[in-house]
Amino acid sequence: MNNKENIRTLSVDIGGSGVKAIVLDITGNPLTQRSRLETPQPPKPEVVINAIKTLASTQGEFDRVSVGFPGVVRNGVTETAVNLDPGWIGFDLATVLSNRLSKPVRVINDADMQGLGAIQGLGVELVITLGTGFGSALFVDGKLVPNLEMGHHPFRKGETYEEQLGRAALERVGDNKWNRRLLKAIATLQRLFNYDSLYIGGGEATRIKSQLPTNVKIIPNITGLLGGIALWRD
Numbered sequence: 001m002n003n004k005e006n007i008r009t010l011s012v013d014i015g016g017s018g019v020k021a022i023v024l025d026i027t028g029n030p031l032t033q034r035s036r037l038e039t040p041q042p043p044k045p046e047v048v049i050n051a052i053k054t055l056a057s058t059q060g061e062f063d064r065v066s067v068g069f070p071g072v073v074r075n076g077v078t079e080t081a082v083n084l085d086p087g088w089i090g091f092d093l094a095t096v097l098s099n100r101l102s103k104p105v106r107v108i109n110d111a112d113m114q115g116l117g118a119i120q121g122l123g124v125e126l127v128i129t130l131g132t133g134f135g136s137a138l139f140v141d142g143k144l145v146p147n148l149e150m151g152h153h154p155f156r157k158g159e160t161y162e163e164q165l166g167r168a169a170l171e172r173v174g175d176n177k178w179n180r181r182l183l184k185a186i187a188t189l190q191r192l193f194n195y196d197s198l199y200i201g202g203g204e205a206t207r208i209k210s211q212l213p214t215n216v217k218i219i220p221n222i223t224g225l226l227g228g229i230a231l232w233r234d
Ligand code: BGC
Pocket: 069, 070, 071, 072, 080, 082, 083, 109, 110, 111, 129, 131, 132, 133, 134, 135, 136, 149, 151, 152, 162
């Protein structure tokens, strides 16, 4: 491995519609242009890992790998994958990918990784991501409460946050109604968590047209990759 200051981290974000990768320096700044591939269909482990291998080959040298995965992750093993494929349940992604890339690999939930790239580290900070699914991450003074799965929690009208605000809902009900729903969700979450700050990321955050409360901030989608550096801070 390089001198510590020169360590390069390949950061990977597995999403329901795209798989993205970038190389970060030791401080978390990007060293390469982000590359992206459509998520292979059906998104079974083997083909998604092949896509990561292809993306890695476009990114030059790296020493270690961080992965954000759209489901519950414990000790590198993926436990749920609602928007991917049941083949991920109980899959040891960290070990399999590490063998394929011959590098150490750490894996966490995608919204948790996005949050690590966004938060200030003070007070109660909540992160939600609006993409294929609805991701969520909660931090207290910078410490992560891992695997918060708010997306599958009931929200309104017998539907979950993900059913009301995921991409399928956005396409079905259109921007205006989706924006109104989002404001209702923000109000509900403020009452529930009494957060100091709420960050909203994910590919569909660009569709937000509403005026947001002052403690709510939209974050760029690249944050999902930038959070990858935090997985090695221990
Ligand atoms: C998954 C979460 C994930 C979110 C965003 C949800 O369906 O259960 O783990 O963070 O989608 O990808």
